[in-house]
Structure formats: C-alpha cells, structure tokens
Amino acid sequence: DEGARRGGGRMARPLTDAEVAEQREQLTRAYYLRARTRLARSKLAPARNDLAEALALQPPPALESLLRQLERDLELAQREQARSNRRLAKEVAKWADQAMSGLDAQALAALESGNGGAFLPGKDWDDNAEAEDSYIVSI
Incomplete structure (x- = not known):
C-alpha cells in the first residue's frame, strides 16, 4: 500500500x-x-x-x-x-x-571398573597397546 x-x-x-x-x-x-x-x-x-x-x-x-x-x-x-x-x-x-x-570375564571386569581395557595397570604403555589390540580383535 x-x-x-x-x-x-x-x-x-x-x-x-x-x-x-x-x-x-x-x-x-x-x-x-x-x-x-x-x-x-x-x-x-x-x-x-x-x-x-x-x-x-x-x-x-x-x-x-x-x-x-x-x-x-x-x-x-x-x-x-x-x-x-x-x-x-x-x-x-x-x-x-x-x-x-562376546566379552570374557576379564574384559567385563575391566569395563565395570571403568577402565575399559584401554590401559591395564602394572604394564608399560607398549604392553598395553598389545593388550588393547587383542581386546579389540576379540570383540
């Protein structure tokens, strides 16, 4: 308008x-x-x-x-x-x-503790990388 x-x-x-x-x-x-x-x-x-x-x-x-x-x-x-x-x-x-x-008892315990399996106590970083790789493959 x-x-x-x-x-x-x-x-x-x-x-x-x-x-x-x-x-x-x-x-x-x-x-x-x-x-x-x-x-x-x-x-x-x-x-x-x-x-x-x-x-x-x-x-x-x-x-x-x-x-x-x-x-x-x-x-x-x-x-x-x-x-x-x-x-x-x-x-x-x-x-x-x-x-x-598909998780075993150890992996379940790690998940329940809040760790998730990414770093296992008492081992140095390189050893944990191998543990993490085997954990991922098992899933």
Missing part, C-alpha cells in the same frame, strides 16, 4: 474489513505452508505450533479443512516416528547384547 510506504510503516488509512480478512487469510496460509514444510522435514513440534497459530486465526471453512487434514498428517507422522524410534531402540539393544556376550 502506497500510504504505508509514505507513512513509515503506518497505514495512512484504516483497513477495510475485506482487507483485514484478506490479510488474515494470507497469514493463515503462510502458517499452513510453513507447517507443511516443517512436517516434510520431520520437525513435528514446530509444525504443530504453526498449525495451532493458523487455527487460532479462525480461518475460512475451505482453509480450515486443509488445516484439519494437516493435523491428521501430523498425527500419522508422530505415530510413525514413535514406531521408528522403538525399532531403532530394539536394534541398539540387540547390538549391545551381542557386543556384551
């Missing part, structure tokens, strides 16, 4: 109801598009925040139906992320069990 440019950002005249409605719809659409983009990037919490902001603007029915569809898509993505996290946790647990089952 030319009046806004001349007035340093202030409107020279008050906005009409139609202009206010148009600005509100544009802002709602911007929140919707940003939420869609964030959902595509798996940024679920920021997408949910954008969705809440868009719904708070009381959008027209056509835009509200798009927002409700986005809400359902967010719920599906949330469930899929939880399912994926459970699968990942199971894989990590399985890997850790396999790694721990």
Whole structure:
C-alpha cells in the first residue's frame, strides 16, 4: 500500500474489513505452508505450533479443512516416528547384547571398573597397546 510506504510503516488509512480478512487469510496460509514444510522435514513440534497459530486465526471453512487434514498428517507422522524410534531402540539393544556376550570375564571386569581395557595397570604403555589390540580383535 502506497500510504504505508509514505507513512513509515503506518497505514495512512484504516483497513477495510475485506482487507483485514484478506490479510488474515494470507497469514493463515503462510502458517499452513510453513507447517507443511516443517512436517516434510520431520520437525513435528514446530509444525504443530504453526498449525495451532493458523487455527487460532479462525480461518475460512475451505482453509480450515486443509488445516484439519494437516493435523491428521501430523498425527500419522508422530505415530510413525514413535514406531521408528522403538525399532531403532530394539536394534541398539540387540547390538549391545551381542557386543556384551562376546566379552570374557576379564574384559567385563575391566569395563565395570571403568577402565575399559584401554590401559591395564602394572604394564608399560607398549604392553598395553598389545593388550588393547587383542581386546579389540576379540570383540
């Protein structure tokens, strides 16, 4: 608006109801598009925040139906992320069990003492390097 440019950002005249409605719809659409983009990037919490902001603007029915569809898509993505996290946790647990089952009693004792087998007391550094190499090979 030319009046806004001349007035340093202030409107020279008050906005009409139609202009206010148009600005509100544009802002709602911007929140919707940003939420869609964030959902595509798996940024679920920021997408949910954008969705809440868009719904708070009381959008027209056509835009509200798009927002409700986005809400359902967010719920599906949330469930899929939880399912994926459970699968990942199971894989990590399985890997850790396999790694721990391959350790002998001496290696387990070293791990429990916090030493980890990297340096065995009573030996100089060169002897420990050989012990460390044999430990790594045994895993």
